[in-house]
Each structure stands twice: as structure tokens, then as C-alpha cells.
Amino acid sequence: MEKAGDMGIGRGGRRVVVIGGGVAGSLIAKSLQFTADLTLIDQKEYFEIPWASLRGMVEPSFAERSVINHKDYLTNGRLVVSKGINITNSDVLTAEGRLVAYDYLVIATGHDDPLPKIRNERLTEYQAENEKIKAARSILVVGGGPTGVELAAEIAVDFPEKKVVLVHDGPRLLEFIGPKASDKTLGWLKNKNVEVKLQQSVELVRSSDGSNAYITSSRETIKADCHFLCTGKPVGSAWLKETILKDGMDSFGRLKVDENLRIKGHKNIFAIGDITDIKEIKQGYLAQKHALIAAKNIKILMDGQKESKMAVYKPRSIKVIVSLGRHDAVAQFPFTTLIGLVPGLIKSKDLFVGKTRKAMDLNPHIVHY
Incomplete structure (x- = not known):
């Protein structure tokens, strides 16, 4: 059995392992890669901007910007392309038998979505759907x-x-x-x-x-x-039922988290994104907020600061925008509901792809590989 995670700067309780490389997992990995000895475990070599995926079906070239190799933004972290199959108090076991040690663990496995391992295979799928x-x-x-x-x-x-x-x-x-x-x-x-x-x-x-x-x-x-x-797709938590987190799930398979996004009963294990039991609409931009708050809290703990300094996540569903083709959208804000070109201007033309790429320190425009 190969043991990973014993190298780099991780001597003083700074080994952070993130399981799941979706929109939340990729952002927390990117946010912590220069302050922690970071390992991202994901079943695929890329992450996909989820709210842009349907445009890729009618315009496959759109997916060139919305399907992003982890290594494009993860320049100072370790990537393990595999499935997590077990968790102990100190390690994550992956499907091919690798043991990855952690001081802090983040579960970000969202929903089960069987996708190909390699970016080019995913782009080929968009072509076929088109x-x-x-x-x-x-x-x-x-x-x-x-x-x-x-x-x-x-x-x-x-x-x-x-x-x-x-x-x-x-x-x-x-x-x-x-x-x-x-x-x-x-x-x-x-x-x-x-x-x-x-x-x-x-x-x-x-x-x-x-x-x-x-x-x-x-x-x-x-x-x-x-x-x-x-x-709907099932929550990506079935694999946790035989692990130390088996008692941390609700009846829907979601992980029960406290106000700091730690799994209840665990001081050093966090959960972010759609897999949490937070009472709010499951949306990508909220998953990104989880990622930034959990990253902040892990930094506080790594620096040895008091737990009382940790950031609190307040659930909210302020806005919902559903795009309707290239120009229109329907938007629900706290006091009004709009449909047509005005909400469409906010989301529908680029589907926040440029903005998301920028947040990952990537060129917002098309990049040829």
C-alpha cells in the first residue's frame, strides 16, 4: 500500500486533503495550495463549471472554457486521480490502494455524476450530444x-x-x-x-x-x-456509510455540519457544497461561498488561533437565476421576480464562465491546449 502526504511542508499539522473536485472542492484546493501541504483527490483530471454544462451541448466549443484541468490552477498541490473509498481519523484510502494522510479533511463530493476521467473525453461527449x-x-x-x-x-x-x-x-x-x-x-x-x-x-x-x-x-x-x-442525481455520500463519518449523515445522505462547516462531532473534518445538510437551495455560487469560509477556518486552525475566531456560514438563498437560452433568464430576488433580457444580461450570455475562470486565476477567455 502506497502512503502519500508525508512530503512537502506538512510537518506541523498542515496536511489538508480535499475529496471531490467539483466547483466547491476545486476552489478550496486552489485557495489553500500555498498555505498547506495540499492533496486533491478526485475521480477525474478536471472540474467542470456546472451551470455552463448545458450550453456545451448546443455549442460544444463553449465547453473548452468550462471544462478545466485541475493542474491548470493547482500549481502547488498534489492531485490524486482516484475515488476515495475509506476514511480513518488520520488517512483517506483511495480505490487503487493509496493511503493519503491528513491533518484537516474536506469532503466535497457533491452529487454522484459518472463522468469520464480525462478532459478530452468529456469534450468528446459534448460533441456527441450536440x-x-x-x-x-x-x-x-x-x-x-x-x-x-x-x-x-x-x-x-x-x-x-x-x-x-x-x-x-x-x-x-x-x-x-x-x-x-x-x-x-x-x-x-x-x-x-x-x-x-x-x-x-x-x-x-x-x-x-x-x-x-x-x-x-x-x-x-x-x-x-x-x-x-x-x-436529480443522488448525493455523493454512499461510500461514507462504512467510514468514521457514517453517523454524521442525515436521512438524505447529507453530511451534518456546524456553523463553521465542520462535520458535527469532528474538529478537523469539514464538508462543503451540495453534500451538506445546510437548509438552502443547492447552488454553485453558494458552494463557492462554503469553500471560501472553510478555507478561512482551516487557515485559522493551522495558525493555532482560537476556534472562536472561525468564520460562521449563514445560510441564504438571496438570488436564483435560471438561464433561458443565450439572452433571457428568469430571476427570483428577495422582493421581485423578473424574466427576459434584464436577468439574461446578468447570466445568460457567458454563464459566469469568464468570472469563474478569473476566480481560479485563469485566463477568462478561450485558451487553446
Whole structure:
């Protein structure tokens, strides 16, 4: 068994291990790489800006900026491309048998999302999805949360000649925000000729006669050349059930954290991003806030300062912006709900990709590899 993490500046309790290289894990790794002996453990060699992924399906070249190799920003840390399979009080065990020692541990495994290991393979997937859309005359989108709505909108704007049907099993679209935003979004999609079927599920098995038809729960037939499944993904915590953190999870598999983002019952183990039980909408920009607060708190502990100096995370869901194609968006702010070009100006053109790249100290514009 190979033991890692015993090199570098990590002699005085400064070994930090981050498990999960999504939007939260990559940011905390980047933030701590020059003050800690840092190891990032991720199943893939890159991270992806999650709120930009649907644009990559209609415009594959967009993904060139939103799919970023960890090594592009992790210039002073160690990258272990593997899956974490066990945690003890001092080490993380990875799938290929590497033992990585830690003084501070950060769990940032978000949601389970089986993605290819290498960036180029992910870019090839975007190309294939784009070709699938271009070859289809009719497209079925299953799921009326932000992913399904944004994908249906992207296709409707870029390929207005295609027939798009969105099926959602809930009573309204975007159930995680207010009904006003849902109603405005439904009207916008209908205006773009997207057919929306609510309170229905759909069998993702083509009809027995071999035609391009799918049957809904109310026995309707939907003809579509292809489909995209945009329903929720499970929390990425199943692997923790046999570890020292097994008692730190709620019934949904989320890790219970205190106000400093430490897992309850553990002084040196933090959790950030979608895997936490914080009562707020799970959004990427909030996961980034978790990362910055946890990074600050780990620095305080490494410097031997009092725990009372640690930063407190206050849950909030101040704003929600769901992009609707390249120009429009629906936005819910504390006192108003807007749809159209104004919220679209905030998010939809670049989907915050330039801003996110800049935060990772990367060129905000296109970079050729």
C-alpha cells in the first residue's frame, strides 16, 4: 500500500486533503495550495463549471472554457486521480490502494455524476450530444427542474425548427423557487414552442413497435428522435456509510455540519457544497461561498488561533437565476421576480464562465491546449 502526504511542508499539522473536485472542492484546493501541504483527490483530471454544462451541448466549443484541468490552477498541490473509498481519523484510502494522510479533511463530493476521467473525453461527449441534437427533428426532455428547463431553453433558442417536449412529474416547473417564477418560465417556454407536460412521468423505453415513441404515465404517446434525462442525481455520500463519518449523515445522505462547516462531532473534518445538510437551495455560487469560509477556518486552525475566531456560514438563498437560452433568464430576488433580457444580461450570455475562470486565476477567455 502506497502512503502519500508525508512530503512537502506538512510537518506541523498542515496536511489538508480535499475529496471531490467539483466547483466547491476545486476552489478550496486552489485557495489553500500555498498555505498547506495540499492533496486533491478526485475521480477525474478536471472540474467542470456546472451551470455552463448545458450550453456545451448546443455549442460544444463553449465547453473548452468550462471544462478545466485541475493542474491548470493547482500549481502547488498534489492531485490524486482516484475515488476515495475509506476514511480513518488520520488517512483517506483511495480505490487503487493509496493511503493519503491528513491533518484537516474536506469532503466535497457533491452529487454522484459518472463522468469520464480525462478532459478530452468529456469534450468528446459534448460533441456527441450536440450531434444527437442536430440529427433529431424532435427531442424529449425529462425533468422540469433547472437542468431540464435550461436544456429545453438552450435547444429552443439555438434550434427553433426542432420540436421540443418537456415532461415533468411535478405540478409546476422549477419547484425549488416561487410559483411566480414557474409561471413566467412556463409562458416563456410555450412562447418558444416547447410543449410542456406537467404531472406526468414517462417510460424511457421506446414503444414495442420500434417507432420513436415514448409513453407517459397518462398513456399519452410522445414522438421523439432522442431524449435527455434531466432528473436529480443522488448525493455523493454512499461510500461514507462504512467510514468514521457514517453517523454524521442525515436521512438524505447529507453530511451534518456546524456553523463553521465542520462535520458535527469532528474538529478537523469539514464538508462543503451540495453534500451538506445546510437548509438552502443547492447552488454553485453558494458552494463557492462554503469553500471560501472553510478555507478561512482551516487557515485559522493551522495558525493555532482560537476556534472562536472561525468564520460562521449563514445560510441564504438571496438570488436564483435560471438561464433561458443565450439572452433571457428568469430571476427570483428577495422582493421581485423578473424574466427576459434584464436577468439574461446578468447570466445568460457567458454563464459566469469568464468570472469563474478569473476566480481560479485563469485566463477568462478561450485558451487553446
